[in-house]
Amino acid sequence: MKEFYGSRLQSQMMLGTAQYPSPAILVSCFEKSKASVATVSLRRESGNLESGNSFWSIIKNLDVKILPNTAGCYTVKEAVTTAHMARDIFDTKWIKLEVIGEEDTLQPDVFGLVEAAKILSEEGFEVFPYTTEDLVVADKLLNSGCKVLMPWGSPIGSGQGLNNIFGLKALRSHFPDIPMIIDAGIGLPSHATKAMELGFDAVLLNTAIAKAGDPVIMAEAFSHAIISGALGRTADPMEPRDMANPSTPIFGKAFL
Amino acid sequence: MNIIVNGENRNIINVNLTFALDELGYKKMKLATALNGEFVSVQARDNINLKEGDKLEVLSPQQGG
Numbered sequence: 001m002k003e004f005y006g007s008r009l010q011s012q013m014m015l016g017t018a019q020y021p022s023p024a025i026l027v028s029c030f031e032k033s034k035a036s037v038a039t040v041s042l043r044r045e046s047g048n049l050e051s052g053n054s055f056w057s058i059i060k061n062l063d064v065k066i067l068p069n070t071a072g073c074y075t076v077k078e079a080v081t082t083a084h085m086a087r088d089i090f091d092t093k094w095i096k097l098e099v100i101g102e103e104d105t106l107q108p109d110v111f112g113l114v115e116a117a118k119i120l121s122e123e124g125f126e127v128f129p130y131t132t133e134d135l136v137v138a139d140k141l142l143n144s145g146c147k148v149l150m151p152w153g154s155p156i157g158s159g160q161g162l163n164n165i166f167g168l169k170a171l172r173s174h175f176p177d178i179p180m181i182i183d184a185g186i187g188l189p190s191h192a193t194k195a196m197e198l199g200f201d202a203v204l205l206n207t208a209i210a211k212a213g214d215p216v217i218m219a220e221a222f223s224h225a226i227i228s229g230a231l232g233r234t235a236d237p238m239e240p241r242d243m244a245n246p247s248t249p250i251f252g253k254a255f256l
Numbered sequence: 257m258n259i260i261v262n263g264e265n266r267n268i269i270n271v272n273l274t275f276a277l278d279e280l281g282y283k284k285m286k287l288a289t290a291l292n293g294e295f296v297s298v299q300a301r302d303n304i305n306l307k308e309g310d311k312l313e314v315l316s317p318q319q320g321g
Contacts (some may be wrong), residue, residue, distance in 0.1 A: 088298055
């Protein structure tokens with residue numbers, strides 16, 4: 001398994017912490033999914049509710065690495081300032097960098113993303129950029145100091161799976177040594193399996209588990225799905241054929 | 257003195273940011289702060305004095321995807 005900024009993870013599953021029916025179900029989903037990384041955010045604190053302290057007391061006991069995000073940021077300044085605040089509060093150099101460009105699809109503003117990634121990388125952050133499958137953008141992100149890429153499968157929360165298999169294959173082939181995580185759009189365990197079969201190094205998801213009818217069973221399903229896809233890739237699958245080829249030997253067949 | 261905290265008008269007595277956060281009910285909480293759009297680290301808060309009309313953002317760890 002590839003390392004992410006020098007960290008070797010216990011699993012190839014990264015899991016978001018939003019939208020669960022209850023804190024107890026969130027904890028159970030992390031246990032069943034065997035996720036090695038939890039994504040978190042920063043939001044306004046009212047003080048009297050101490051919601052941040054309550055949430056943090058749950059997360060810090062999960063025994064996972066913390067990946068703060070800049071979700072909801074539409075400008076470079078917002079994203080960079082949020083990253084600074086995240087480093088201050090979570091005491092980590094890791095940042096899942098989101099610079100959103102369009103609110104219907106939540107697709108990244110790749111121009112702002114590259115600019116913010118450069119600023120943060122130069123400041124010592126270890127940037128996980130939420131990007132598209134675009135090769136040129138990927139190249140610019142790597143030149144900006146990113147050592148990990150996080151291409152989307154499809155729009156955040158859409159559950160559409162991998163919308164551009166050709167583009168993702170091309171990205172994987174073009175940068176074979178770069179750790180890559182499929183982030184966003186995963187809806188089914190089979191989507192995660194496909195991502196791993198394509199050679200990606202991890203999958204990050206949230207809504208597919210949190211909004212499932214039974215999130216805990218779905219968490220376990222995703223755990224198996226990711227392991228299956230990774231093992232399938234490692235096992236060097238056969239090439240598809242256009243025509244049938246008998247699996248039972250012809251030699252020795254009776255003449256009847 | 258009136259300042260804006262997370263988009264709401266608040267009246268405070270303490271000028272120093274660290275003490276103002278305590279006064280606003282954030283004592284001993286895990287927080288990140290920004291003043292007028294600029295990040296202020298935990299260590300820097302002791303040296304920051306607030307002014308009338310300042311805009312303070314006070315954030316805490318929350319759910320995220």
